[in-house]
Amino acid sequence: MDFSGKNLTDSSFNKANLRGSNFSHTNLQGVSLFGAYLDGANFEGADMRNATLDTARFTKVNLSNAILEGAFAFNTKFEGATIDGADFTDVLLREDTQKLLCQIATGKNPVTGRDTRETLYCD
Template sequence: MNTQNRSWTSILSLLLLAIITITTLLGFVPAAVALEYNKEILTSADFSGRDLRDSSFTKANLRYSNFSNSNLTGVSFFAANLESANLQEANLTNTTLDSARLIKTNLTNAILEGAFAANAKFDGAIIDGADFTDVLLRRDEQNKLCKVAKGTNPTTGRQTRDTLYCS
């Protein structure tokens, strides 16, 4: 590489670094990149406050993991183990939770609108203020959730019992 090409490469590298630094300082966040964590063992992993839109955690072991305040729109948790995970105030809109284990999972103030949760297990889940609008659930799981449902979601303003169609 000749001297002139090296100079241009250095200048372009510095310019790119400056653009990244300025956009970061101004608070511009690049669009989320969908990631795949399929079949990964991620116990106690910290995903809090992350934008994980359209990512996949199919059959992943996520026991005790923290997804609080994360954007999980369109994420696949198919057959994932979310036992004792923290999903407090997470956006789970249109997620796939089919066959997932949400045993003792904290779903306080989470938004699950439009999620597919057939065959999901919610034993001992904390659902205070969770929004289950248009979530596909098995009748026995719905009845189980209705026994502990309370609160109003602070973002959507919907009552948990109403979104679960509890009588």
């Protein structure tokens, strides 16, 4: 599915199979992706502030320059994700997930101006 550039504020995609979908530059503020399968999806430049991402599978997704500020992602899987320039300010993550993301964190978000490593509290 191609959702690029759309306004999907407060939409619900709970437990949906969105494998390979394009959400680039999409407004996803407040969206619920609870338990969604998103393998290989593109979220480049997406605004995901205050989204519910818990138990979603973000494996091999592109989160470059995405804003996830305030999102709930405690049991979310991010294996193989690209997070260059992503903003994780105030995102609730498991400690093991936070450490995994710190290993690959680079860049600064072009909208918020925040450094990815700093938003993840990497040492």
